[in-house]
Amino acid sequence: MKNDSITVENQSPVRAPVLSTGNHACAEGALAVGCRFFGGYPITPSSEVAELMSKRLPLVDGTFVQMEDEIASIMACLGASFAGVKAMTATSGPGLSLMAESIGLAVMMEVPLVIVTVMRGGPSTGQPTNSSQSDVYQVRYASHGDYELIVLAPGSVQEMYELTIRAFNLSEIYRTPVIVAADGTLGQMMEPLSLKPEVEQVQRKSPQVSPQDYKPFEVLDEDLVPAMAVAGTDYDFYATGLTHDEMGNPRMDPESAEKLITRLCAKIRRARTHIYDWETYGLEDARLVVLAYGVNARGVREAAERMRAEGHKIGMVRLKSLWPFPDELMDQLGHRVQKVVVSELNNGMLIREVERFRHRFSVAGITVPTPVPLRPSEIYHRLLEEI
Amino acid sequence: MLQQSTSDGYHQTEHPLAEMLNLHRFVFCSGCLIGTVITSLATCLKEENLTARDYAIVSGIGCTGRASGCFKAPAFHTTHGRAIPFATGLKLAKPRIKVFVLSGDGDISAIGGNHFIHAARRNIDISVICVNNSVYGMTGGQAAPTTQLGDITSTTPYGNVEPPFNLVDLAAASGATYVARWPGYDTLRLQKSLRKGMNRRGFSFIEVIVPCFTQYGRRNRKEGTIEMMEGLRAIVDLRVGCPPHEAVLDLNNGLAVCGEFVETDGIGFIENLQNLRERVKERNAGKE
Numbered sequence: 204m205k206n207d208s209i210t211v212e213n214q215s216p217v218r219a220p221v222l223s224t225g226n227h228a229c230a231e232g233a234l235a236v237g238c239r240f241f242g243g244y245p246i247t248p249s250s251e252v253a254e255l256m257s258k259r260l261p262l263v264d265g266t267f268v269q270m271e272d273e274i275a276s277i278m279a280c281l282g283a284s285f286a287g288v289k290a291m292t293a294t295s296g297p298g299l300s301l302m303a304e305s306i307g308l309a310v311m312m313e314v315p316l317v318i319v320t321v322m323r324g325g326p327s328t329g330q331p332t333n334s335s336q337s338d339v340y341q342v343r344y345a346s347h348g349d350y351e352l353i354v355l356a357p358g359s360v361q362e363m364y365e366l367t368i369r370a371f372n373l374s375e376i377y378r379t380p381v382i383v384a385a386d387g388t389l390g391q392m393m394e395p396l397s398l399k400p401e402v403e404q405v406q407r408k409s410p411q412v413s414p415q416d417y418k419p420f421e422v423l424d425e426d427l428v429p430a431m432a433v434a435g436t437d438y439d440f441y442a443t444g445l446t447h448d449e450m451g452n453p454r455m456d457p458e459s460a461e462k463l464i465t466r467l468c469a470k471i472r473r474a475r476t477h478i479y480d481w482e483t484y485g486l487e488d489a490r491l492v493v494l495a496y497g498v499n500a501r502g503v504r505e506a507a508e509r510m511r512a513e514g515h516k517i518g519m520v521r522l523k524s525l526w527p528f529p530d531e532l533m534d535q536l537g538h539r540v541q542k543v544v545v546s547e548l549n550n551g552m553l554i555r556e557v558e559r560f561r562h563r564f565s566v567a568g569i570t571v572p573t574p575v576p577l578r579p580s581e582i583y584h585r586l587l588e589e590i
Numbered sequence: 591m592l593q594q595s596t597s598d599g600y601h602q603t604e605h606p607l608a609e610m611l612n613l614h615r616f617v618f619c620s621g622c623l624i625g626t627v628i629t630s631l632a633t634c635l636k637e638e639n640l641t642a643r644d645y646a647i648v649s650g651i652g653c654t655g656r657a658s659g660c661f662k663a664p665a666f667h668t669t670h671g672r673a674i675p676f677a678t679g680l681k682l683a684k685p686r687i688k689v690f691v692l693s694g695d696g697d698i699s700a701i702g703g704n705h706f707i708h709a710a711r712r713n714i715d716i717s718v719i720c721v722n723n724s725v726y727g728m729t730g731g732q733a734a735p736t737t738q739l740g741d742i743t744s745t746t747p748y749g750n751v752e753p754p755f756n757l758v759d760l761a762a763a764s765g766a767t768y769v770a771r772w773p774g775y776d777t778l779r780l781q782k783s784l785r786k787g788m789n790r791r792g793f794s795f796i797e798v799i800v801p802c803f804t805q806y807g808r809r810n811r812k813e814g815t816i817e818m819m820e821g822l823r824a825i826v827d828l829r830v831g832c833p834p835h836e837a838v839l840d841l842n843n844g845l846a847v848c849g850e851f852v853e854t855d856g857i858g859f860i861e862n863l864q865n866l867r868e869r870v871k872e873r874n875a876g877k878e
Contacts, residue, residue, distance in 0.1 A: 239683075240679065240682065240683050242675075242679060261863075261866055261867040261870045261871070262867075262870060262871060262874060264867060266682045266683065266863065268678070268679075268682060270675060270678075270708075271675075271704055271705060271708040272704065274672060274675070274705075275672075275674075275675035275678070275704075275705055275708070276675075278668065278669075278672045278675035278676045278679065279675050279676070279678050279679030279682070280679060281668075281676055281679065282648070282666075282675070282676040282677060282678065282679025282680035282681075282682075282683065283679040283680065283682060283683035284679075284683075285664065285666065285680060286679075286680050286683035286684035286687075287683070287684070288683040288684075290679070290683070304669055304672075305669065305672065308668060308669050308672075312666075414642065432664075433664070433684075434646040434664035434680060434684055434687055435643060435646075435664075435684045435686060435687045436642075436643055437641070437642055437643050438642065438664070439642035439661075439662045439663050439664060439665070440664060440665070441612070441615075441658070441659045441665045441666075441667070442665070442666050442667065443659065443666075443667035444651070444667060444668060444669055445667065451659075452614075452615070452659075453659075453667075
């Protein structure tokens with residue numbers, strides 16, 4: 204079966220276009236796509252997401268609850284999602300560290316939910332009021348165990364809105380937590396935001412069999428995603444963080460573990476080409492390509508445009524989804540590109556993924572663990588050295 | 591009741607709570623009162639005519655963590671200590687259903703201690719049933735915040751020197767509006783209390799004292815499960831109107847005060863939030 208999807212008129216009292224922060228745009232996107240539960244804990248630079256949700260959710264019969272910590276926040280979202288309500292939490296690096304265990308539980312119980320992380324400098328308390336892209340691996344590997352995760356990376360206030368909407372729909376389609384990873388700068392800065400007049404709301408698959416015949420983790424479709432019953436219906440079901448069989452019964456034998464883990468990973472891996480999202484510039488004749496994401500990609504774009512105007516055969520890829528990493532895109536680049544330069548605001552993280560393709564092209568980095576975005580002129584001069 | 595004959599000639603009688611319970615998920619040691627707590631709750635749910643659409647059960651992990659899966663209901667075996675915030679989200683998102691947390695003392699008072707006190711403060715309308723066996727059973731009998739002074743556990747081989755939590759007093763101080771403690775064998779009082787807890791507003795907390803012979807008794811010169819239960823019965827002091835700070839639980843010095851310690855009626859979190867929504871919508875409508 205396919206997911207049910209409805210297109211609803213945007214009920215937001217905000218009229219487009221407006222000047223909005225990235226954090227507020229994120230909350231607007233969540234409300235537009237039908238998020239009606241927010242559990243959160245204050246943390247800079249993400250708190251404005253919670254603040255706007257606390258103001259707006261009661262007006263649409265939703266629930267805002269400020270929990271006692273980030274662990275409780277995400278666990279409340281898991282509970283709400285199992286009651287059939289779309290749920291979100293928003294945090295930053297230290298909070299996401301606390302959520303790590305529960306992300307694993309959401310993967311294991313296959314719970315649709317959205318986690319927004321507005322990245323700040325780390326390690327530890329780091330730079331709460333400054334920006335960063337240093338959580339690229341945290342968002343992918345926070346929890347222990349073997350799993351795949353979907354992570355989106357907006358590059359503008361408008362995309363904070365649009366990718367939050369997309370994150371909810373992906374989470375419902377694949378019954379999985381989805382992370383929206385934004386730079387701190389993006390959460391805090393203001394830009395014009397155009398709200399969509401209509402928004403597509405995708406719903407998780409619900410059981411098509413009677414409660415007696417329902418197996419909560421049975422795969423009936425090609426997409427490897429089981430139908431999800433929720434509390435308060437006639438369905439009884441058991442969801443556990445332990446390795447389990449189709450009925451949810453805990454299973455400790457190696458075959459059951461292999462079967463479950465393989466499926467949980469495969470349901471995301473097999474859908475990766477539908478999840479991938481990127482934007483390209485100047486690839487038609489590029490010999491050198493810069494790869495960037497988030498707010499840093501804006502400076503990279505300006506530098507690339509300047510270099511193209513000067514006659515350099517340079518192109519650009521801006522990733523809007525970080526994970527699963529687009530291996531196929533790297534293979535395509537390998538056909539005609541001699542070098543890929545990765546620019547990111549950390550000590551070199553996503554560049555390690557690109558380096559797996561050194562057999563296709565050479566790889567260089569403009570990777571600086573700076574809390575403020577690189578100037579376009581600085582990127583320009585560094586890129587000239589790579590020509 | 592259904593009677594079935596097995597191949598070796600014995601008559602098997604169907605469990606009277608078979609329609610409520612997944613009996614194949616009982617993993618407990620023989621004689622463990624966790625089973626009694628489960629059947630007591632199932633009996634209450636049956637008497638109240640509650641079915642899968644009316645309630646949900648949430649557990650953390652550990653011995654009692656395995657209890658949720660025994661119910662034919664939406665049942666959740668979450669992570670260690672996190673049953674209460676999961677249950678909070680579930681209840682907030684679907685206020686119509688009754689939400690129970692059934693978990694152990696380590697789960698609720700150690701790793702989940704912060705969630706416990708905040709749920710009580712928030713007065714979220716859920717029933718928390720804590721099976722207190724004074725020890726981490728599933729992991730091999732290590733000391734818990736409820737282990738009595740002087741007790742031998744696998745991590746206190748020379749005797750426990752940390753005073754235990756009094757969960758009744760802790761719940762009451764945190765704002766719980768219904769607090770009770772019962773010995774696990776006293777199913778009639780426990781059932782009466784469970785029904786009271788599930789049919790009232792606000793946060794209710796019921797502690798059930800369950801002796802653990804396998805992981806605790808063996809190390810502390812107890813003879814067996816039955817003897818431990820007899821020993822508990824000898825020191826239980828049932829009181830009426832006892833203030834929570836006098837609810838002593840001192841198993842090694844012969845006093846286990848049981849009964850109901852807090853019972854106040856007040857608006858719970860669910861009702862408070864609904865009132866807030868209506869107030870805000872009314873104010874907003876006035877603006878337009």
